[in-house]
Amino acid sequence: MPVRSNVKVPDAMDAFIDKLLAAAKAGGIEQAEAYMRRTESFQSFVENGEVSEYGVNSSGGLALRGMVGGKMGIAYTEAFDDDAAEMLVSGVLESASLIEDPDEQFLFEGSPSYAELDTLAKTPGGGTVDEKIKYACDLEKLALSLDPLVTKLGYQNGVESTHTQVRIVGSNGLNLRREADGIGAVVMPVARRGERASDATGLRLARDLSDLPMEEMAREAVAEAVYMLDASPCASGSYEIIFRHDAMSVLLMTFQGVFSAENAQKGLSLLQGKVGETIAAPIVTLLDDPHREGGANTRSFDDEGVATYPKNVIDGGRLGTLLHNLKTAKKDGVSSTGNAAKAGYAAPVRVAPTNFYFKPGGDDLDALCERVGEGLVITDLAGVHAGANDISGDFSLLSKGYRVRGGRKAEPVEQITVAGNFFDMLKNIKAIGSDLTFPFGGTGSPSVWVGALSVAGK
Amino acid sequence: MVKRQLAERALMKALSTSGDFAELFFEDRLNNSITLQGGKVEVANTGRLHGVGVRVFKGTRSVYAYTNDFEEAGLLACAAQAASALKESERTGAPVIRLIGSVAANLHPVERLPGDVAGAWRVDRLRAADAVMKSVSSEITQTICRYADSDQRVVIANSDGLFIGDRRVYTRVTLSAVASDGTENQSGVSSPGAMGGAEFVERLDVEAHARKAANMAATMLHARQCPAGVSPVVIDGGFGGVIFHEACGHSLEATSVARGLSEFSGRIGQKIASDIVTAIDDGTMPGEWGSINIDDEGTPTNRLVLIENGVLRGYMIDRLNARRMGNASVTGSSRREGYTYAPTSRMRNTFIAPGSDDNDEMIRTMGDGLYAKTMGGGSVNPTTGEFNFAVMEGYLVKDGRIAEPVRGASLIGRGSEILLKIDRVGREMTMAQGVCGSVSGSVPTNVGQPMIRVSSLTVGGR
Numbered sequence: 025m026p027v028r029s030n031v032k033v034p035d036a037m038d039a040f041i042d043k044l045l046a047a048a049k050a051g052g053i054e055q056a057e058a059y060m061r062r063t064e065s066f067q068s069f070v071e072n073g074e075v076s077e078y079g080v081n082s083s084g085g086l087a088l089r090g091m092v093g094g095k096m097g098i099a100y101t102e103a104f105d106d107d108a109a110e111m112l113v114s115g116v117l118e119s120a121s122l123i124e125d126p127d128e129q130f131l132f133e134g135s136p137s138y139a140e141l142d143t144l145a146k147t148p149g150g151g152t153v154d155e156k157i158k159y160a161c162d163l164e165k166l167a168l169s170l171d172p173l174v175t176k177l178g179y180q181n182g183v184e185s186t187h188t189q190v191r192i193v194g195s196n197g198l199n200l201r202r203e204a205d206g207i208g209a210v211v212m213p214v215a216r217r218g219e220r221a222s223d224a225t226g227l228r229l230a231r232d233l234s235d236l237p238m239e240e241m242a243r244e245a246v247a248e249a250v251y252m253l254d255a256s257p258c259a260s261g262s263y264e265i266i267f268r269h270d271a272m273s274v275l276l277m278t279f280q281g282v283f284s285a286e287n288a289q290k291g292l293s294l295l296q297g298k299v300g301e302t303i304a305a306p307i308v309t310l311l312d313d314p315h316r317e318g319g320a321n322t323r324s325f326d327d328e329g330v331a332t333y334p335k336n337v338i339d340g341g342r343l344g345t346l347l348h349n350l351k352t353a354k355k356d357g358v359s360s361t362g363n364a365a366k367a368g369y370a371a372p373v374r375v376a377p378t379n380f381y382f383k384p385g386g387d388d389l390d391a392l393c394e395r396v397g398e399g400l401v402i403t404d405l406a407g408v409h410a411g412a413n414d415i416s417g418d419f420s421l422l423s424k425g426y427r428v429r430g431g432r433k434a435e436p437v438e439q440i441t442v443a444g445n446f447f448d449m450l451k452n453i454k455a456i457g458s459d460l461t462f463p464f465g466g467t468g469s470p471s472v473w474v475g476a477l478s479v480a481g482k
Numbered sequence: 483m484v485k486r487q488l489a490e491r492a493l494m495k496a497l498s499t500s501g502d503f504a505e506l507f508f509e510d511r512l513n514n515s516i517t518l519q520g521g522k523v524e525v526a527n528t529g530r531l532h533g534v535g536v537r538v539f540k541g542t543r544s545v546y547a548y549t550n551d552f553e554e555a556g557l558l559a560c561a562a563q564a565a566s567a568l569k570e571s572e573r574t575g576a577p578v579i580r581l582i583g584s585v586a587a588n589l590h591p592v593e594r595l596p597g598d599v600a601g602a603w604r605v606d607r608l609r610a611a612d613a614v615m616k617s618v619s620s621e622i623t624q625t626i627c628r629y630a631d632s633d634q635r636v637v638i639a640n641s642d643g644l645f646i647g648d649r650r651v652y653t654r655v656t657l658s659a660v661a662s663d664g665t666e667n668q669s670g671v672s673s674p675g676a677m678g679g680a681e682f683v684e685r686l687d688v689e690a691h692a693r694k695a696a697n698m699a700a701t702m703l704h705a706r707q708c709p710a711g712v713s714p715v716v717i718d719g720g721f722g723g724v725i726f727h728e729a730c731g732h733s734l735e736a737t738s739v740a741r742g743l744s745e746f747s748g749r750i751g752q753k754i755a756s757d758i759v760t761a762i763d764d765g766t767m768p769g770e771w772g773s774i775n776i777d778d779e780g781t782p783t784n785r786l787v788l789i790e791n792g793v794l795r796g797y798m799i800d801r802l803n804a805r806r807m808g809n810a811s812v813t814g815s816s817r818r819e820g821y822t823y824a825p826t827s828r829m830r831n832t833f834i835a836p837g838s839d840d841n842d843e844m845i846r847t848m849g850d851g852l853y854a855k856t857m858g859g860g861s862v863n864p865t866t867g868e869f870n871f872a873v874m875e876g877y878l879v880k881d882g883r884i885a886e887p888v889r890g891a892s893l894i895g896r897g898s899e900i901l902l903k904i905d906r907v908g909r910e911m912t913m914a915q916g917v918c919g920s921v922s923g924s925v926p927t928n929v930g931q932p933m934i935r936v937s938s939l940t941v942g943g944r
Contacts, residue, residue, distance in 0.1 A: 030536045064564070071741075078545040080921045083533055083822055100529035102550045108530075115528040118643030122601045122614070126524040143897070178865055179744060181919065214743065214865055221745070223865045257940070260710050290519060291624040291660060294667060314734075372511075372525050406869035410859035411892045415660055419710075420892040420942040422870035439868065441892050441942025443710065478944030480894075 025209065033237040037086075037168070041193050043110045049195065049409035051113040053090035053097075053120075057131045059327070061369035067150065067271035069182035070160040077180070084189075088112040089131065096129040101369035108336075108414040127351050133196045135331035138324040139315055144205040144231070149185055150207035151233030151307035156183040159209065163238050167211045167226075169478040173253065178212030178223055183233070192329050198268070201327050206320060209236045215249040223253070224248035227463060229320060251426075253313045257481035258427060264399030265442060265477045266392050268425070269400045269461045273470035276380065278408040280415070280444045280467060283310075283337055284375040285346035286364075289355055292415055294447055295343060303343045304450035304479060309383035310338035312347065319379035321466035325362070329371055332362035337377075338450075347375050375468065384470040392457050394431040394472050400426045400479065401433070401471075402442055417446040420480075444477040452476075483647070484508045484534075486556055488579050489639040492536065493579045495561040498643060501538035503801075504561075505640040507778060508534045508552065511632055511939040512594055512618060518627040519780030521612045523605055532705060533821035536564045542806045543568070546824040579772055581645035586775040586782070590768055594636075594649045596631040601692070604629040607655070607683055611692040612667070613658045618696035621703055623667075623845075624660040625696075631679070634933075638780035646780045651810040652771070653682045654915065657692050661699035668705075668889065670698025670874070675771040675915040675926065698856060699874045703888050708876060708891035708943030714851035715893060715939045716879070716906075721857045721914035724930030726761055726834050728869040729897040730754075734788055734796075735809075736803030736827040738864035744866040745898050746794060754794045755901035757839050760809050763798060765815060765830035771915040772831035772928035777813070779825055781934075783814040784933040787859035798827040819923025826922045837907025844906040846882040846937045852891060852941055853884055855876045859916070860893075867897040870942075892942035900936055908932035922925040 041058045048056035062084030069077040082153045086102040090113075099115025101108045141182030146152075151159070160182035167177060185207040192200045226335050228236045267275060287297035295303065306308075314323050314332035325331055328350050336344045348356070349364035352375060365376035393401065404424040412419035420443035427434040452475035462468030489506055496504035510532050511796030517525040534557060535548040547564040549556055608627040615625045631653040639645045639851035654675030661668050672691040674681040717725055729744075738744040746754060755761075765774045774783045779801050787795045799807065802825070817828040845853060853876065860871025875893040877884045913930030 071645075074543060075567070076543055077822070077824070078543075079547065080563050080567070081546075081548045083548060083550050085529075085531075098527040100527065101532070103530055103532035103552075104550075111530065111806075118528040118601055121527065122516065122523050122526040122605060125519075125524045126522065148920065176741070176743065178740070179737065191867065199656070221866050238760065278934070291662065292667075294665075370527070370529050371528070406863065406868070407859075407861040407872070410861065410872040411870055413669065415669045415887075417667075418890045420867065420872070420890050420944070422894045422942070433941075439894060439896075441710065441870075441894055441940070442891060443707075443892075443942055443944040451671070478710055480940055480942040482712065482940075 029418045040104050045195050047109045047113050048090055051145045053092055053116055055131050055195050058086055058088055058091040058190040063186055063188045065186045068157050068160050069180045069185045070164050073161055076156055079217055087369050088116050090116040095120040095123040115160055116143045127355055129351055131194055132329045134198045138331050139325050141315060141322055143322050143421045145205035146232050150231055155233055163211050167242045167246055169215050171250050173215045173217055173250050174213045174246050176214045177245055178214055183209050198329050199327055204321055205231045207233055211242055211245055212300045212395055214248045215253050217253050220253055222249050222252040252436050255438035257363055257439045258437045260481045262476045263479050264396050266396060266401045266471055266473045268401055268403045269459050269469055270463045271405050273463050273467055274408060276469050277443050277467040279414050280377055280380060281414045283347050285348045285352035286375045288346055290354055296344050301343055302341050304338050305453040306341040307456055308338050308341050309336055311382050311383055312337050314375045314378035316379040323376040326364040327366045328364035330360045330362045331423045347377055349375050369402045379466050381468040382456055384458045384460040386458055388458050392455055392471055393428045396432050396473055397427055399428045401428055440479050440481040442477050442479055449474050483510055483637050486583055486645055489580050490581055490715040492557050494559045494639050495558050496536055496565050497577055498539045499565040501540050503539040503570050503641055504867035505537045507821055509638040511634040513632045515630045518608045518612055518672055520625060523900040531712045535821040537824055538774055540568050542639060544802050548821050556618045580640050581639055582643050583645045584644055586648040589766060589775050590677045590773055592679040596633050606776045611657050611688045613691035614689045615696040618693060619700040621661040621700055622659050622738050623662040626658040628809050629657040644780045647813035648775050651679050652677055653679055657695045659696040659699040662701040667693055668699050668702035668777055670695040675769060676769050677773045678769045700888045705889040707886035710797055710943045712940050715854060716935045719912040719932050723833050723931040724857050724860055724871055727929045728862040729900050730902045731829050732862045733834050733864040733897055734798060736797055736799040739797045740803035740806035743865045750792050752794055753791050753792050753793045756904045757791055757792040758907045759792055760835040760903050762835055763788055763832045767831050770831050770928050771926045777814045777816045778818045781814040782803045782811050788811050800827040805828060816923045819925060828925055830925045831928035832913055837911050837930050839906040839908050841908050841933045848879055853879050869897055870894045885929055890943055894940050894942060903937045905937045
């Protein structure tokens with residue numbers, strides 16, 4: 025594992041873990057595993073050239089999982105005082121006594137080998153505090169200088185960085201550590217003309233401050249905010265739809281749970297029993313690549329300690345595999361795909377993709393528009409937590425974008441909904457663009473022409 | 483949980499540079515969660531969250547730092563780190579701070595604390611719900627029942643001398659059902675909650691909530707797609723109140739008002755809604771899910787009139803944004819998920835007050851449109867006022883009569899427009915529980931309203 029020498033897990037924590045595993049054994053827990061996650065983060069949001077909100081934080085916690093009579097109990101804490109080990113052990117014992125899950129559970133002993141991956145920034149924190157503050161101030165200044173209609177920015181504009189450490193230590197010899205850096209910049213220009221207001225968000229993620237393209241993100245966001253000032257609803261009806269890369273990333277993120285074997289086994293995904301079958305157009309390949317260079321979720325082992333590897337979840341339209349952790353793999357008689365994931369240190373082990381994206385095709389967005397001829401490009405989707413249902417696949421989402429007429433970008437459109445079904449949409453995909461981006465972290469996409477969908481407008 | 487003398491030292495450390503106000507938020511929280519999947523206990527866990535947040539102001543600038551470490555060295559280091567962000571002008575001689583201890587008056591007495599209830603008791607309640615859901619229809623193919631409670635103890639101290647303790651106990655049951663015919667799935671949910679302990683679940687009609695969730699899933703499985711278009715919409719009470727929460731509530735939070743970003747900035751005293759609309763944000767309602775004793779800055783909570791007969795009366799204002807708004811008064815509604823978030827103005831129990839219209843009449847006279855019986859969640863962009871929300875259970879209305887169920891509907895619009903288009907407000911206000919996510923994390927909030935009618939709204943569907 026790459027471990028940078030200037031940040032390390034406090035020795036006191038190693039001592040606590042040793043004490044805890046001993047207490048677990050003494051308390052009658054047959055096998056135990058301590059999972060610790062710590063995050064150091066820094067935020068600097070600016071307003072009028074000064075830092076308006078500044079945050080510097082350090083927090084984390086530890087979860088204990090333990091096997092008692094074939095059942096897995098779990099308890100967690102953020103306090104590491106004298107009572108903590110005792111509370112964790114008694115919590116695991118009570119939890120295990122309640123569990124009735126018939127599926128076999130077990131703790132992992134370790135994979136034969138783990139990939140060497142670079143997940144750290146070139147400089148600690150991705151840059152110094154002063155550099156980050158200067159970047160945030162320069163970004164604000166730039167965004168406010170580009171167009172006379174943009175005189176204000178939205179709620180948070182600035183830089184945020186995180187350094188995360190994960191440690192897994194098991195009574196059966198598992199002993200793993202990983203670290204990762206992430207940094208992001210955000211700018212939210214607000215364009216106003218009379219009573220009309222329109223905003224857009226520029227967001228970029230990287231590991232080092234020097235890799236965040238200030239000029240590009242500010243220009244794109246300002247241009248979009250100003251352009252959308254003239255937007256209005258289009259007529260209701262059926263339209264050929266291109267989801268721009270960022271909107272498509274949102275849609276994929278919203279429905280990524282359908283590729284979880286856990287959801288499938290529980291009857292919560294319509295992909296249950298579909299491995300090997302055609303579920304998408306032949307041009308569709310969907311990858312989960314935990315080894316992707318620079319990926320937000322690049323990692324050599326998952327949250328059960330299983331070594332990760334790249335895989336085609338959809339391969340030329342065929343469902344290649346669902347994503348598995350140890351428990352779901354055992355149930356389906358396959359091997360874990362290294363996709364065990366805990367939403368936080370305290371969360372139960374579930375399943376999630378790592379760096380998850382549609383394989384890009386050859387056309388850029390302009391070329392896709394040319395092929396579509398008449399239709400709509402959707403550039404922004406809102407309310408996905410409410411207007412999309414991954415159990416049914418149905419979505420009906422507030423959208424923004426622009427009309428495509430004669431193969432070219434025409435007038436801006438807002439206050440419309442685009443409705444469809446994710447599973448039907450996968451089968452109808454007409455073309456995949458070349459412009460792959462990862463706007464929000466691990467899940468990304470190029471622009472995709474998905475065929476005709478229903479639009480509610482005026 | 484923390485000694486007063488230590489808090490005094492930490493506040494003085496936090497003000498050792500040029501800050502003019504400092505605040506500490508100590509949190510120690512026990513969480514329990516049990517989930518039954520298909521009738522079997524799948525998750526049972528307990529845990530303890532523990533940390534402290536240090537906030538320092540200088541004018542309208544704010545610094546926030548947090549740590550898990552309550553010990554003297556860790557806390558003082560965290561305070562020093564916050565202070566160092568304002569290092570450009572060193573203070574000569576730190577202020578002397580003397581804290582006066584108090585305990586928040588408890589408006590929401592708890593009879594059975596989470597720690598007094600066995601896990602097996604919780605499981606039994608969930609099992610009863612599970613059985614009811616499965617009995618509703620053979621098409622119910624999956625059930626998820628969750629019982630979650632938490633016992634949060636906080637101490638809030640600030641450089642004005644405040645040192646106040648509070649305890650917040652929350653209990654919630656979430657019942658979800660999935661109906662399937664093999665090729666299609668539909669879901670239904672009901673998730674009642676309270677600021678209170680296990681007595682809430684003892685008195686709760688768990689079976690009625692289970693039936694509601696299962697019926698919703700089974701009904702929607704046989705519903706056709708909602709057609710897209712613009713039409714009148716009747717929105718039922720309870721979770722229907724999410725319409726006000728999204729379309730207007732967020733835009734009345736100082737978070738967006740103070741910077742002039744909200745469409746309702748600078749409009750106090752102006753008519754922003756139809757005359758029949760009065761809207762309240764009330765933290766004092768006994769035992770309600772969105773209630774509090776004191777807010778997360780230590781200010782006693784209150785009842786705030788947001789809109790009175792269509793006229794904008796008030797905003798939700800926290801300490802930092804009060805400064806940005808020319809020393810406006812705070813409203814006791816500054817909230818945060820926990821110590822990892824700086825607090826800001828948020829909603830509590832937010833509802834449209836009862837009106838004088840008849841429910842049957844508003845449907846009978848609407849012509850063709852949509853009856854939204856159960857709403858899902860939604861979201862809003864406070865800068866533009868554009869909102870959206872999902873209809874979980876909807877019915878077409880044809881010629882003033884409720885006709886067949888429809889699925890997949892969503893409602894969109896602008897807050898400033900929809901408030902003026904409310905043309906009926908019913909007489910009986912009911913509330914429902916939600917978890918509201920925003921800049922200071924996820925906090926429990928109630929939404930509520932009587933049945934209302936909106937004369938015209940864009941309905942998304944296909």
